[in-house]
Amino acid sequence: MALSTAYWESQTFLTANRLNLFGLLAEDPLDAATVAERLSLDSTAARLFLNALVGLDLLVRDGEAYANGPAAAAFLVPGTPHYLGNAFRYADGLYAPWADLEKTLASGDPAVPPADYLTDADPARTHAFVMGMHGRALGIGTALVGLLDLTGRQRLLDVGGGPGTYSALLCGRHPELTATVLDLPAVCAVAEGIVAGMGMAERVAFAPGSYLDGLGLPDGQDVVLISGVFHRETPTTCNDLIRRAADALEPGGLLAVADVFTDPGGATPAFAALFGLNMRLTAPDGQVHADADVARWMADAGFGQVDTRPFPPPMPHRLVTGVKP
Numbered sequence: 001m002a003l004s005t006a007y008w009e010s011q012t013f014l015t016a017n018r019l020n021l022f023g024l025l026a027e028d029p030l031d032a033a034t035v036a037e038r039l040s041l042d043s044t045a046a047r048l049f050l051n052a053l054v055g056l057d058l059l060v061r062d063g064e065a066y067a068n069g070p071a072a073a074a075f076l077v078p079g080t081p082h083y084l085g086n087a088f089r090y091a092d093g094l095y096a097p098w099a100d101l102e103k104t105l106a107s108g109d110p111a112v113p114p115a116d117y118l119t120d121a122d123p124a125r126t127h128a129f130v131m132g133m134h135g136r137a138l139g140i141g142t143a144l145v146g147l148l149d150l151t152g153r154q155r156l157l158d159v160g161g162g163p164g165t166y167s168a169l170l171c172g173r174h175p176e177l178t179a180t181v182l183d184l185p186a187v188c189a190v191a192e193g194i195v196a197g198m199g200m201a202e203r204v205a206f207a208p209g210s211y212l213d214g215l216g217l218p219d220g221q222d223v224v225l226i227s228g229v230f231h232r233e234t235p236t237t238c239n240d241l242i243r244r245a246a247d248a249l250e251p252g253g254l255l256a257v258a259d260v261f262t263d264p265g266g267a268t269p270a271f272a273a274l275f276g277l278n279m280r281l282t283a284p285d286g287q288v289h290a291d292a293d294v295a296r297w298m299a300d301a302g303f304g305q306v307d308t309r310p311f312p313p314p315m316p317h318r319l320v321t322g323v324k325p
């Protein structure tokens with residue numbers, strides 16, 4: 001029963017985020033009639049909606065007044081430092097493709113081609129995607145910075161670095177580090193503004209291009225970070241990227257691959273297995289890999305000291321690192 005109705009919870013939450021209910025309630029607690037009036041909702045439906053959000057612990061109610069609960073206040077109010085509403089809006093946009101999962105299962109083709117959200121074809125959508133990645137990366141990046149000791153390292157290449165958030169956070173932690181973000185041109189154009197806003201324009205450079213172009217990666221690196229990229233690619237492409245990362249690194253250089261990974265066999269954790277399906281809906285080679293396979297690919301490419309670590313819970317990510325001899 002819980003599985004068959006899990007979308008009730010998603011859609012109640014995502015609709016509240018889309019309507020900016022949490023932004024509205026951040027100003028003042030409001031009763032259902034006032035919320036209905038401000039958001040142009042039917043008043044009876046609005047009361048059911050607000051009560052469901054109380055049930056989900058997103059809102060609290062004091063008499064007739066509804067207010068944001070602690071999680072909503074921390075993560076769902078636009079303009080606050082840990083705002084994740086843009087990242088959740090991305091998930092909201094995938095609701096319809098998930099409803100059509102059967103089509104992607106039959107064809108193997110993504111319901112949402114990457115050109116729709118990573119190019120100039122739809123600049124507003126690409127902007128929203130990159131801002132969503134940035135919001136999420138601000139949270140996850142705090143953990144990455146703690147896991148990845150780059151003391152003494154000076155040059156970082158961030159392959160598929162997206163919004164540049166991880167590069168900026170890592171440069172913030174390590175004063176001698178500079179970074180280059182390699183990503184698609186339309187993504188870099190948005191990321192430049194994000195990095196400048198984080199005060200790191202002097203230390204984070206951009207190399208607009210494709211990591212699939214068959215060319216070498218910019219060389220002379222101390223660290224190559226490949227985060228959130230392998231889930232878009234086949235094992236063949238992942239192996240190719242690992243070998244090109246090895247070529248780009250100086251001896252003693254560090255390769256760090258971060259992603260949502262499964263255990264061997266691909267079925268657990270359940271979130272990671274479902275994430276593989278989500279990636280197939282949005283990228284032609286979208287899938288999920290096992291971290292044990294990535295570790296083996298790195299060892300096969302000549303990396304030593306290969307190590308795998310989970311991000312702190314509840315984050316589903318894992319980090320595989322290796323050192324070029």
Ligand SMILES: C[S@@+](CC[C@H](N)C(=O)[O-])C[C@H]1O[C@@H](n2cnc3c(N)ncnc32)[C@H](O)[C@@H]1O
Nearest residue numbers: 137160161162183184187209210211212227228
């Ligand atoms: C899920 S995001 C990961 C962003 C960031 N590294 C992170 O971990 O949050 C995947 C990134 O890969 C980039 N990407 C996809 N295909 C690419 C390609 N062929 N060349 C360069 N970047 C690509 C996307 O634009 C996107 O920024």
